[in-house]
Amino acid sequence: MQQFCPKCHYPQAHPFGLTIAETECSGCLTHKEKDTIDWVSRYSELEAIVKKYKNRTGKYDCVVPVVGDAEDFYTLSKVLELGLSPLVVCVNDFFKNDIGWQNLHNLITHFDVDSFVFNPDIRVYKDLVRTSLRKHDHMMLPFLQLHSSFPVHVAYERKIPLVVWGQNQAVEQVGKFSHLDSVEMSRWSRRQHDLLDIEVDSLIGNGAQVDLRHLNYYQYPDVQLLSRRGVKGLYLSNYMRWDPLTQNKSMTSNGFQPENNTSSFDVYERAGSSVYYQLHDLLKYKRVGYRKISDHVAREIRHGRVTSEEGKKLVEAYSDQAVFVKPFFDWLGVTESGYEWFKMHRLRGFEHLLAESAEAINPVSITLPDSLENMISSSRTAQEHHVIFGKGIYI
Numbered sequence: 001m002q003q004f005c006p007k008c009h010y011p012q013a014h015p016f017g018l019t020i021a022e023t024e025c026s027g028c029l030t031h032k033e034k035d036t037i038d039w040v041s042r043y044s045e046l047e048a049i050v051k052k053y054k055n056r057t058g059k060y061d062c063v064v065p066v067v068g069d070a071e072d073f074y075t076l077s078k079v080l081e082l083g084l085s086p087l088v089v090c091v092n093d094f095f096k097n098d099i100g101w102q103n104l105h106n107l108i109t110h111f112d113v114d115s116f117v118f119n120p121d122i123r124v125y126k127d128l129v130r131t132s133l134r135k136h137d138h139m140m141l142p143f144l145q146l147h148s149s150f151p152v153h154v155a156y157e158r159k160i161p162l163v164v165w166g167q168n169q170a171v172e173q174v175g176k177f178s179h180l181d182s183v184e185m186s187r188w189s190r191r192q193h194d195l196l197d198i199e200v201d202s203l204i205g206n207g208a209q210v211d212l213r214h215l216n217y218y219q220y221p222d223v224q225l226l227s228r229r230g231v232k233g234l235y236l237s238n239y240m241r242w243d244p245l246t247q248n249k250s251m252t253s254n255g256f257q258p259e260n261n262t263s264s265f266d267v268y269e270r271a272g273s274s275v276y277y278q279l280h281d282l283l284k285y286k287r288v289g290y291r292k293i294s295d296h297v298a299r300e301i302r303h304g305r306v307t308s309e310e311g312k313k314l315v316e317a318y319s320d321q322a323v324f325v326k327p328f329f330d331w332l333g334v335t336e337s338g339y340e341w342f343k344m345h346r347l348r349g350f351e352h353l354l355a356e357s358a359e360a361i362n363p364v365s366i367t368l369p370d371s372l373e374n375m376i377s378s379s380r381t382a383q384e385h386h387v388i389f390g391k392g393i394y395i
């Protein structure tokens, strides 16, 4: 029997590892630190740390990895507030829709920062996505591998000693560490939390014809070389009171565009993706028995904008939301019969959640509590999915 936190309703099956006690879970317990920590002094600690990295000989003080969602806007605003000179690095996941690309370009334009987008070899990338789907019921692993390692390679190769991330998910979601532990980026943490303990090695073989040279950036750099060069990665959420919804809402004034979301009330997190709340969300449901809505509800209960009872109703209301997955299979080059096979064999039991089109998905009919409703900005609907930009345009 799946066990749930009585307060935030997080399931014990959370892949990061969740401990559930009588009244609350480890995530709820660690969250309470947010009201007891002296954040002014934590911020001073952060300032003292980053001071060592400022104005060194190179052009940039730090690398900031982004996808272009609201949290990246916030993270970058804080990096600039700290007086750091950032190089913004984005790995193209080939899943962005029109809103995603606009947000990424608004981000680098609004903050006027240097940036580049890494476009991985699309043939290799698709091979890895196929294998990842087949072996792990997961479509984002190749991207997560790149997103969590490529910026670190950039830091190493360009001799930029600092990588700044926004939130530490293991602390914020399941409370695996205290904020005061000041957990840093590491190969171990990447594997355990970003990659669900699955390295790229398991995505090759069995039909994926991938040259090992193409996988360099999918793998974390040599840790000894990193430490010799003094590359360090830190998470801002350990040093400031991290409240994603409040932060993300405020980023609309910096050019961030929220995206209409039929699978959650949250219009900020990972806005601009053609798959995140579609097939990716459905596969998450299949793998671990809960959907992205549970992450959002747990967060909002802990922040006090939703009661435990209201949260439970929200999870129930959104759990049976349909998703539109066909554009992803078209992008992957799967034939009609292949698509039918996948539905029949790999999405068995979830067929009722597959919509025929994006328009066929009805919004969830549930009234949000006022304290939550007030935080949701008006959003728009993406017009184009899988906007291939950077590599892979067929003429």
Ligand SMILES: [Zn+2]
Residues within 6 Å of the ligand: 005, 006, 007, 008, 009, 010, 024, 025, 026, 027, 028
């Ligand atoms: Zn909890």
